[in-house]
Amino acid sequence: MSPAEVLTAAAPLLWAALAELLGERAGVLNIGIEGVMLIGCLTAALAATPLGPWWGLAAAAAAGCLANVLFALVIASGADQVVAGTGMVLVGAGLTGAIFRSLQARGFSGALVPTLPWGPLELGALALVGAVWWFLQGTRAGLVVRACGENPAAVAAAGQNPVAVRVAVLAVAGALVGVGGAALVLRASGSFVEGMTAGRGFLALALVLLGRWRPLPIAVATVLLGAATGFQFHLQGLGLAGVPYQLLLALPYALTLAVLALVPPSRIGGPAALGKTYRRQR
Amino acid sequence: MDGMRRLALVLVVLVVAAFAVWGCRRQAVQESFKVALVTPGPVSDAGWNAAAYAGLKRIEKDLDAQTAHFEASSPAEFEESFRDFARRGFALVFGHGFELQDAAMAIGAEFPHTDFVITSGLATRPNVAGLVFRLEQAAYLAGVLAGKVSTSGVAGAVGGMEIPPVRLVFDGFRKGFLAARPDGKVKEVYLGNWEDVAAARQATLSLIDQGADVIIHNADAAGLGVFQACRERGVLAFGTNGDQSSVAPDVVLASAAMDIPEAMVRIAREVKAGRFTGTVHTFDLASGVVKLATNPTLAARVPKQAWDAVAAARKDIVSGRIELEHFGP
Numbered sequence: 090m091s092p093a094e095v096l097t098a099a100a101p102l103l104w105a106a107l108a109e110l111l112g113e114r115a116g117v118l119n120i121g122i123e124g125v126m127l128i129g130c131l132t133a134a135l136a137a138t139p140l141g142p143w144w145g146l147a148a149a150a151a152a153g154c155l156a157n158v159l160f161a162l163v164i165a166s167g168a169d170q171v172v173a174g175t176g177m178v179l180v181g182a183g184l185t186g187a188i189f190r191s192l193q194a195r196g197f198s199g200a201l202v203p204t205l206p207w208g209p210l211e212l213g214a215l216a217l218v219g220a221v222w223w224f225l226q227g228t229r230a231g232l233v234v235r236a237c238g239e240n241p242a243a244v245a246a247a248g249q250n251p252v253a254v255r256v257a258v259l260a261v262a263g264a265l266v267g268v269g270g271a272a273l274v275l276r277a278s279g280s281f282v283e284g285m286t287a288g289r290g291f292l293a294l295a296l297v298l299l300g301r302w303r304p305l306p307i308a309v310a311t312v313l314l315g316a317a318t319g320f321q322f323h324l325q326g327l328g329l330a331g332v333p334y335q336l337l338l339a340l341p342y343a344l345t346l347a348v349l350a351l352v353p354p355s356r357i358g359g360p361a362a363l364g365k366t367y368r369r370q371r
Numbered sequence: 372m373d374g375m376r377r378l379a380l381v382l383v384v385l386v387v388a389a390f391a392v393w394g395c396r397r398q399a400v401q402e403s404f405k406v407a408l409v410t411p412g413p414v415s416d417a418g419w420n421a422a423a424y425a426g427l428k429r430i431e432k433d434l435d436a437q438t439a440h441f442e443a444s445s446p447a448e449f450e451e452s453f454r455d456f457a458r459r460g461f462a463l464v465f466g467h468g469f470e471l472q473d474a475a476m477a478i479g480a481e482f483p484h485t486d487f488v489i490t491s492g493l494a495t496r497p498n499v500a501g502l503v504f505r506l507e508q509a510a511y512l513a514g515v516l517a518g519k520v521s522t523s524g525v526a527g528a529v530g531g532m533e534i535p536p537v538r539l540v541f542d543g544f545r546k547g548f549l550a551a552r553p554d555g556k557v558k559e560v561y562l563g564n565w566e567d568v569a570a571a572r573q574a575t576l577s578l579i580d581q582g583a584d585v586i587i588h589n590a591d592a593a594g595l596g597v598f599q600a601c602r603e604r605g606v607l608a609f610g611t612n613g614d615q616s617s618v619a620p621d622v623v624l625a626s627a628a629m630d631i632p633e634a635m636v637r638i639a640r641e642v643k644a645g646r647f648t649g650t651v652h653t654f655d656l657a658s659g660v661v662k663l664a665t666n667p668t669l670a671a672r673v674p675k676q677a678w679d680a681v682a683a684a685r686k687d688i689v690s691g692r693i694e695l696e697h698f699g700p
Contacts, residue, residue, distance in 0.1 A: 090577055098573050190413070200595050200618050277569035279602070280595035287567035318570070322577040326527070326558040334533065334561045 090319030096211040097276050099315030101126075103214040104269030105293040106300075106307050107221050108262040113297055114225060115258040116238035116251075118364040120174035121160055122266050123290025124181020129153045129270025131185040134202045134281035135192075137274070142205045146271045153267020154260050156181070161259035165252045170364050178290070186283050199281035202274055210272040217265070218308040225304070234258055238360030241367040251367055266290075299349040302359050306352045310345050317341035404436040404643050407456040408465045409443055419591075422613065423467040423490070426635030434639055449474035457482035463642045465635060466490070475499050486647050488638050490631070491536075493699050497649045502634055503699040505655040506536070506611070507543030508688050509627035510587070511695060512656075512663040513609045514547020514557075515684045516625055517585040519677035520607060521548075524555040527578030529597050531565040531590040535698060540589050540611055540627060543695050551680060558583060562590055571596030579604045587611065587627075598622050607669070616666035624673070628664040629654065651699055657689045 105122055112119045132152035137145025156177070163173045189199065225231040233254055236244045241251035273289070274281055296314075300307030318341045325337050406427065414424035424440060431438040439461070441452045449471050456464045457478060466475050466489045475487040479499040492501030517526050526548050530537045545557040558581060560574045571593040575586055579600065587609040588597040594610065598619035601608040608619065610626030634654050641647050654660035663681065670678075687693040 090573070090580065094573070094576060098569065101569065198618060200598070204599075273569055278572050278596045279599035280568050282566050282568050282592040282595060284566045285568050285592075287564055287570070319573055319577055322560050322574040323581070325560040325574075326578050326581045326583075328558060335563065338561070338563045 090316070090323060093207055093211070095312065095316045095319055096215070097207065098319060099312045100211045100214045101269045101273040101277055102289050102293060102296070102314070103308060103311045104210075104217065104272055105266050105289060106296045106311055107214075107217050107304060108265035108269065109293045109297045110300075110302060110304060110307060111221060111225075111234070111258055111265070112262045113302060113363055114238045114360055115234045115255050116241060116360055116362040116365065116367065117161075117164065117255055117259060118170050118174065119157070119160065119177075119259065119262070120171060120291075120294060121177025121181070122293060123286055123288065124178040125153050125156045125160075125263055125266045126270040126273070126286045126290050127181040127185045127284070128156050129267035130274050130281055130285055131189060132267070133271035133274040134199060135197075137203050138197070142203045142275045145203070145275055146205065146210075146268065149267040149271035149274075150264040151267070153270065154264040157259045157263020157266065158256065160263075161256040164366070165256060167366055167368050169366060182284065189281065189283055202279050202281060204279045205275045207276070210268070210276050213268075214272070215308070218304050222304040235360070238362055241362055255367075269293075296345075298359070299346070299352075301352060306349065310349050313348060314341050314345045317344045404434060404463075405439070405459070405461040406430050406434075406436045406463045406465070406639055407439045407441065407461045408467065409441045409449065409452045409456075409471060410467045411443055411449075411470055413442060414440065419612070420467060422631040423465065423635070426632035427465070429632045429636050430639045433636055434643055436639065436643075443471075446470065446474075450478055453478040453487065454481070457485040461485055463488065463639055463647075466492070469493075472501075486642050486649075488635075488652075491698070493651060495649045495651060498647075500638070500647070500649050501651040501699070502638065503651055503653045503697075504629040504631075504634070505653060505661055505695075505697055506627055506629050507539045507695045507697055508656045509629070509661050509663045510540040510543035510611070511547035511550075511688065511693070512681050512684055513587060513625055513627045514544040514549075515551045516547075516663070516673070516677060516681050517544070517587065517607075517609060518548040518551025518555055519680055520624070520673055521552065521555065521585045523582045523584045524552050525582040525584065526555065526557045527575065527581075527583035527586040528557055528559045529571055529574050529578070529586065529588045529590055529594075530559065530561045531593060532563065533561050537589045539695075539697060541587070544587050544609075544627075546693075546695065547684065550684065562593055564593070565591040566593055568593050568596035568599070572600040575600035576604070579606055585609070585624075595619075614664035616664065616668075620666060620668050622669075623666050624669045625663050625665045628662055630660045630662070634660045653699065655689075656685060 129149040133145040133149035136148035237251045237254045244251045321337045321340050408427040410420040412420050414420045463486050469491040472489045472492040475489050479487045479496050487499045490502045528541045562570050575597045588594040589611045601622040607624045608622045610623050614628045615623050615626045
């Protein structure tokens, strides 16, 4: 499996994981990205089929942004993040399934979706690693975002509105997740199938956690996972006698876990206010 | 006032009685052939359940039957729905999947006047039958064709999970491929699920990297990823279960297909004529229900000698000269 193909396989997950990282550094545990990603997938396929892949990409980003803003507004109203996120997973899976089924009856098969050439989505994901790192560590806005994740009350005391910051961060993150979904459709498969994210949204959550909320370890782990998955398929093809394929399928995850265990902890735990409901003090 | 109320009551009773009499008469007039289908999942899956629903609709049209469908979302609903249909006087109830077999045996014993037919079912009673499709025979023909069109002599097979129906199809394909290419090799890869199209594409690319130039899949919806990889690398693909030529007309050369609606119509016809037998009904190549469905747009590219080999293999399977491992008796 060529490095280019490894990046194609890893790109959807990388977009999603970096989006999740942004949200979590702002203090929002968004477990709903599996649902948002599915919305991005279906939107990409629906827009790309008549209009071309670039419109598919743009539409997926817009749909992801919209879905995440809805989620952000729900948690801004004081709802529990885990409950709202679980709702998002169900809404994303149910909505895309229902819409796809009704369109299927009218002849949209999900096959033969126009694809993008290699490059924009793969290299874009790599560029995003640097961009997220620079934003969080090197800009004033990044500092405010991180402060929202550690102590939103202090941000409010300093005259900023943490709720507004979180909504803005989630809007951007939603667009990135949408792009991840688009990468899955427009690069990695050229098709739409119900439930095609196959757990990548949850995998992104795990990668952020294991990468200890830092872009570079997250990116390394994601690409490693993509490479190991390809290598594992290669081993299956070689037909190693006596090795059950389930074991080979699990190999990439075990390997990623082992590598991430070696990452030195720079901090203990995640952002201090992660997952906590914040309401404005009156 | 009291008289008015009494009059109203009498009127209501009269109306209800009239409806009841009319209803009974209607039922007596329309003592039609009633057929029901219970599926273990949604019929919008463009695959397994959708095929059964299409069969039910054909029975409605071809046999002038009154039909009903129930989507069972849990195993508890298998028996419940069977009992309900039997009580309502349905002559024939299809249970679409091996998992409905136990429920059919239990309810079949309670209601001897309703016939139950279980797809992939092996248990039988006088009023419970099974439908078995010998899809591995069509897969063997796909293997022969693949062996004739392959230049590298390496074929790939991408499966969802290694369950018996998938393994039998791949085994049939391998035997056919090796019959046409004794020096050939078939490489198998499993995804671990049925919907990860991106993984299916990645797995297929890795098989192509290992020299495969013909690919068969049995991965349900994820098969779209297999076709995409074949499209990108200019490799021919083979579909399974249904005729998939229209799904990817540029890469699917042929499909190992079973015509589930046709099998259902044939069984329903037997029930209607009173010739139903509680046995396992096997549909093979000879029945025409299982076949190698070829893609007319790509078939012209294949040399005649390859089609001759497929026709010869078909003859050998039908005559019993070639025997394949299969499901059921």
